[in-house]
Amino acid sequence: MKVLKKATAGTMESSDAYIEIEPCDDVEIELSSVVKAQFGDSIIETVKSVLSECGVTGARVKISDRGALDCVLRARVETACLRGKEQ
Amino acid sequence: MRRSMLFLPGNTPNMLINGSALGADAIIFDLEDAVSPTEKDAARILVRNTLKYGDMGRCETIVRVNSIDTDFFKKDIDAVLPEKPNLIMLPKTSCEKDVLTADEYITEVEKKLGFPENTVRLMPLIETALGVENAFEIAAASKRVAAIFLGAEDLTADLRCRRTKEGREIEYARTRLVVAARAAGVDVYDTPFTDVNDDEGIVRDAENAKGLGFTGKASISPRHVEVINAVFSPTQKEIDYAYEVMDAIKLAKEQGRGAIALHGKMVDAPIVLRAQQTIDMAEEMQKR
Numbered sequence: 446m447k448v449l450k451k452a453t454a455g456t457m458e459s460s461d462a463y464i465e466i467e468p469c470d471d472v473e474i475e476l477s478s479v480v481k482a483q484f485g486d487s488i489i490e491t492v493k494s495v496l497s498e499c500g501v502t503g504a505r506v507k508i509s510d511r512g513a514l515d516c517v518l519r520a521r522v523e524t525a526c527l528r529g530k531e532q
Numbered sequence: 533m534r535r536s537m538l539f540l541p542g543n544t545p546n547m548l549i550n551g552s553a554l555g556a557d558a559i560i561f562d563l564e565d566a567v568s569p570t571e572k573d574a575a576r577i578l579v580r581n582t583l584k585y586g587d588m589g590r591c592e593t594i595v596r597v598n599s600i601d602t603d604f605f606k607k608d609i610d611a612v613l614p615e616k617p618n619l620i621m622l623p624k625t626s627c628e629k630d631v632l633t634a635d636e637y638i639t640e641v642e643k644k645l646g647f648p649e650n651t652v653r654l655m656p657l658i659e660t661a662l663g664v665e666n667a668f669e670i671a672a673a674s675k676r677v678a679a680i681f682l683g684a685e686d687l688t689a690d691l692r693c694r695r696t697k698e699g700r701e702i703e704y705a706r707t708r709l710v711v712a713a714r715a716a717g718v719d720v721y722d723t724p725f726t727d728v729n730d731d732e733g734i735v736r737d738a739e740n741a742k743g744l745g746f747t748g749k750a751s752i753s754p755r756h757v758e759v760i761n762a763v764f765s766p767t768q769k770e771i772d773y774a775y776e777v778m779d780a781i782k783l784a785k786e787q788g789r790g791a792i793a794l795h796g797k798m799v800d801a802p803i804v805l806r807a808q809q810t811i812d813m814a815e816e817m818q819k820r
Contacts, residue, residue, distance in 0.1 A: 454574055460546035516585035517545040520578040527573065 447503035452528035455513075455521035462513040464525040469505035472496060478510035488518065495519050499526040533816040534558050534592055534679075535748040535764035536757045537721060541566035542575035548582045551591065554754040555761065558592035563608050564599070564623050572604050576611045583615035590820055594655065596621040600633050613641045613652060619678060624686070625656035626663040631673035638676065650676050655721075659683030660690045664705045667712035679719035681750065682709050685726070697725075697733050699740070710745040719747040728753040738763040765817060766810045774810035777803060 451467040474489055481488075492506060499522075506522070513521065538556035540547045542563045551559040561582065567575040583593060595617045598604035601624075609620070622634050634654065642651055654676045658667055664687065671680050684702045688695040695701065706722065713720035722741035725734045734756045741749050742763050749760045766774070776794060781804055784792040792799050 458544075458546065460549060513545060514549055514585075516581040517549065517578065519585075520574070520581040524574040524577050527577075 446500045446530065448501060448526065448529035450529055450531070452525050452531075454524035454528060455517075457509060457511055459511055460513060460517065461511050462518050462521045463509040463511070464521045465507040465509075466525040466529045467505050468503065468529075470503050472501070472503065473505045475505075475507045476510065477508070478512075480510070480512065491515055491518055492522050495522040496526065499523060499530075501526050501530075504529065533813055534719065534721075536760040537594060537681075537748065537750040538754060538757055539566070539596075539724065539750060539752045542579045543567050543571050545578065548578065549586060551582075552587060552589040555757045556591065556751070556754075557748070557761070558594050558618070559588065560594045560596055560621060560750065561612075561617075562596045563604070564596050572598070572607075576604075576608055580611045580615055583612060583617055592619070593617040594619040594621050596623060596657070599624040600630060605634075606637060609637060609641055613638065613647075614645055616647070617652060619653045619655045621655045621657055621681065623657045623683070624660060624663070625658055625670055626660045627666045628669040628673040631656055631670055631677060635674045635676050652676075653678035655679045655681050657681045657683050658705075658709060659686035661687070663687075664708055667709050668715055671712050671716035671718050677716070677718055679721060679747065680709055680713050681721040682706060682723045684723035687723075695726075697727060697730070697737070699737065706741070706744055706746075713747075714745065720745070722746040722749040724750045724752045725756060726752060728755055731755075731759075734759050735763065766813055770810055771814045774807035774814070777807035778811065 448466055448468050453465050455461050455463045457463050474492055476485055476488055478488060488510060492508060534557045536556045537558040537560050538554055539560045539562050540551050542561050561579040563575050563579060579595060595612045597608035597620055625631060638652060655678060656670050658664060658680055671677055682705060684695060687705060688701055693701045710720050725737040727733055738749050738760050748764050751757055751760055777799055780792050780794045780799060
C-alpha cells in the first residue's frame with residue numbers, strides 16, 4: 446500500500462519526533478537527529494519496521510528526531526502513515 | 533494502594549515516559565480534555581505504545597478516554613484495552629445507563645481479546661449535577677466499577693457557580709460521592725487542587741478530602757503528589773495502634789474471649805477492619 450497524501454505527526458518538542466510523510470514509489474527515509482551517529486541505524490530500522498507493520502510499501506519519510514524513545518517514534522510514524530493513507 | 537493519581541496529557545511524550553518516576557500511585561493518561569480534537573488519533577497511539585513498551589514500575593495505569601457520546605470513545609477503547617490498563621476513566625458519567633453502555637462495549641472488546649471478565653476496571657468521573665444526584669446508581673451499576681471520581685471543574689460550570697479554593701460549592705457533591713461509593717463498596721477519589729503554586733492550599737484541600745472519607749485524590753501537577761501521598765498515608769502512630777489491635781484480637785481469640793478492650797476502649801468489628809486496612813496500606817507503602 447502506498448501513502449496517498451502528504452501528512453505529518455508529532456512535534457519538535459524534547460523527547461518527541463516530527464514525521465513528514467508523502468507519496469513515493471519506494472520507501473525513502475531521511476533522518477535528522479542529534480544522536481544520528483550513535484542511534485541512526487536503529488532509528489531507521491524502527492521506522493522501516495513500523496512502515497512494514499502499517500503495510501506501507503511506498504513513501505518518502507522525513508524524521509526530525511528530538512530524542513524520542515522507540516515507543517514514541519513508533520507512535521509518531523504510525524500516526525503519520527494512518528493520516529497519509531486517509532482519503 | 534491508590535492514594536494519588538496524576539493526570540498526564542496523552543500527547544506529550546516527555547511527560548508520559550517519565551510518569552512513573554513522579555511518585556504517584558497511579559498515572560492517568562488523558563485522552564480527553566488535554567488533547568485537541570485534531571490530535572486524538574496521535575494521542576491514542578502514543579498512549580497505547582507507552583502502555584505497551586513503557587516501564588510503569590509499580591504505578592497503576594488509568595486511561596481517561598473520551599466520553600461515550602463522542603466518536604472517539606470506541607476508538608480509544610479499541611486502542612488501549614489490549615495493553616490492559618488497570619482502569620478506564622469514563623468522563624461525564626451522569627447515570628447508570630452511561631456505565632452500562634461503556635461496560636457493554638468494554639466487555640465485547642475484552643471477549644475478543646480473550647481477557648477474563650472485568651480485567652480492566654472502570655472509574656466513572658462524576659462531573660455533572662445529574663451525575664452527583666445519581667452517584668450511588670453509578671457506583672453500583674456494574675461489578676466493573678472499582679471507584680468513582682469527582683470532577684469539580686466541569687461540575688461547578690454545570691452548577692453555575694464559581695470554583696473556589698475553599699470548595700464550599702462542592703461540599704455537598706463531595707459528601708454525596710463518599711457516601712454513595714462506600715454504600716456501593718467502591719473507592720472514591722477527590723478532584724484535583726488546581727493552583728499548582730499554593731503549597732498550603734493543597735495540604736488543606738487534601739486533608740479536607742481525607743477527613744470526609746475519600747480514598748485518595750487526583751492531581752494535575754507532580755508538585756502535589758508528595759503532599760497527597762503523605763495526607764492519605766497512615767501515620768506511624770496509627771500503624772502502631774493497628775498492630776496493637778490485631779495483637780489484642782489474636783490474644784482474645786486464643787483465650788476464647790469475645791469482647792476485648794485496648795487502652796480502656798472497646799475493640800469492635802469496625803475498629804478491627806480499619807486496623808487491617810491500615811496494616812495493608814503500611815505494608816504496601818514499605819514495598820515502594
